[in-house]
Amino acid sequence: MSLGSSAWRALGPLFALALVWGLFAVLSGSDFTSWDNQRLMLLQTAVVGTAAVGATFIIAAGGIDLSVGSTIALGTMVVALLLDAGAGPVMAALGGVATGVCVGAVIGSAVAGRSDVLATVALAGVLFAALRSGIGVGAALGAAVVVLVAGVLVGGRLAPRVVLSPFIVTLGAWGALRGLAKGIGDNQPIYPPSSGLEALMSSANSVLGLPGGVWILLAVAGLGAVVLARTPFGREVLAVGSNARTARLCGVHVPRTLVLVYAGGIGCAGIAAVLQYAFVGMGDPTTAVGYELAVIAAVVIGGASLSGGEGSIRGTLVGALIMTVVANGCVKVGLSNWVQEIVTGAIIVAAVALDRVRAGRATP
């Protein structure tokens, strides 16, 4: 009985993927089933899939991240700015990932009750902006860092602990990070010289038959799957998501766990930002609009519960693939964009409804 239901949970999304793939294979034939198209679909999944691996951790921990799209846009801007300033592609990519990690650490702090970190970061940012033209970029940056460090160190003792819901914090970040992405490029996209990063997301440049970006997605997913399912930390994340008070009773350091989950989870969005940069070839503050919902949809189709305590990386990956297959298949069949959007929406609701029906049967 229970073996059957857990097998259903693991294989259900996979079965749905096979069904959707088979449907389009029948409808559009070799145009859809060609190896080139499979590679293209994997490539199209790379950005959302990578971010969704991180989001699986956040959702499993009982949180949510509405700011993924904005973080990705900010990340592409940071990568472009670094390349423009003469940094190498590796440094630029690391800068993009670090952007995600930093954003995640701040959001995680706010969710874990250190709202003062949020205030300190905002203060440092305003200080930097105000002083930049007056005393020069370097001095202004120094002043901002001093404020930042002092604030984080002192704030924990002085400020009251205010636990904010992740929905609110990341809704705020959704707007603020998009604004920041525009601000650091003076409202313009940035076109740095070609750096080689673009090869990550080009079908023409394959490593062992697949573009580098796909390998990055698979590596991130593999690492995420092992951490979530096979480490004490992963189980603690699930416990925090299922019942944070129980986790606390058992000695799990809940605030620290949350900060790590958001830093790592949104760090994945930073990696996705590098892939997105590679895809579009520029720093674009208006890119990746609406990705947050695609990411959440992938996680939810994959069987995670939005109330936390459940989630699997394999499911998420399959969820992201289902959405790509639908998008790609609709194009191949010649259906308009609006049809594809309706179908995707219906799949999200149907996937969750099916899961609930299954859960309802399993529960007396």
Next chain:
Amino acid sequence: MTNQRVTPEPALRLVGVSKHYGPTAALDGVDLEVRFGEVHGLVGENGAGKSTLLGVLAGAVRPDAGAMWIDGVAYAPAGPADGLARGLATVYQELSLAPHLDAAENVSLGRLPRRGPLLDRAAMERTARAALDRLGAADVPLGVPVGRLSAAQRQLVEIARGLASGARVFVFDEPTSSLGRPEAERLLVLMEELRSDGAAVVFVSHALEEVERVCDRVTVLRDGCNAARFERGDFDDEELVRAMAGRELAAFERTRGTALAEVLLHARRSDGRGQALTVRRGEIVGVAGLVGAGRTELLRAYFGLERDPNWVFEGRAASTPRAHWRGHAGSGGAGLVSEDRAHEGLALERPIDENLCLPRLDRATRGFGWLAPGDLRRRATRWIDALGVRGAHDLRAPIRTLSGGNQQKVAVARLLEADSELLLLDEPTRGVDVGAKAEIYRLVAELAAGRDGAAPRGVLVVSSDLGELLALCDRIAVMVGGVLGAARPADELDEHALLLEATAARPRTRTPA
């Protein structure tokens, strides 16, 4: 309402009600008959089918077979609204009020009075006031969100809702389990008043002495079937327990422990009021008191879950705020079993083995810190066998699939897995059936004595069940208004003495000579 209602028809009649979940029968041909002017007890162990039967009555669960009548008219509810419409009100264990609405709104919810298109607030308050007055609950404020009322007050609001809707059949689902002694007393009197008003009352409870006191007849369920029915004066505790369990239960009789010299906990108030409390290795110490006396707060402050400047702690397992976070406490520390199993004690949707091993997942790792699911299962199995947890066939199943008593055993096992030497037990048998209760007592006594092969442990128990404290503890202290009295040997105490002290204005601070 008329005082005596002469009717040939019973208020409530169920014949052959069955409900299957997959292959398991939650209810198998259950009959029940409740008359007007009667308090009818419904008892049974956890898992006997009481909850399912109440669900069927309220219209929340649809039976597979059987028929029901209210006042002689067939009753086949399609949903919870039908029950209320037919004059059947259920007062749930987990209250079903809207916490953000106030008492007046909750009482009238579903049939809010209107004046034109607008809400008639005055009429609403009149209705609520009238119902609450009849319950002798004039002290329940009308304009305050019910989420901020006490548990007892919320229950009164819920009963008032039934009264205001003109209900004639009241079903109480373990109404006294979350109440302190005086509130529980008041509720029992209220049930008797409802009876003399001519209403029919179904009283579901684990507290057999209460059942014995107020019930005219008692129906006993076991494994989804009718096990027995008793008339008033025809039964006592023992007979009820035998019918519920289907076997003789050995009464719990504890040989008192021997306290060793080592002090595991020493707590005193920072303002010097009252007595200090010590728990030594090898002894079980109880804290009695009314709900709200500050007993739970003492445990939680000691464990570091809340900061409380009122208390100063010393002793081997003494902790500082946040010391429960691993790395500070680690092995040899204190472990707490929460009074609120569903919301704090357990992660209900997570598997049994994970709930059990959560404090020390690092012990089930290999190599570079990879979790070994086999190790996790083995560690959990060891405790599950040692503690006699039943129903845990699949350790990966969510822990909510276990019965309350077995869930509680896992919560205790978790402290053992974490090597806790001081066990802080807050209402350890709340919502646990008689059989499992005795097993938990035996378990705690063995752990204190170190009969499981480990060193003796210290145990601090907070409980509203005075019989439990008297049976289990070596010494008992009473807390009144956040101040502790002297801990006295349980042998010198009885329920009467404890109750007297708990309801006194001030704790007694002098140990009698």
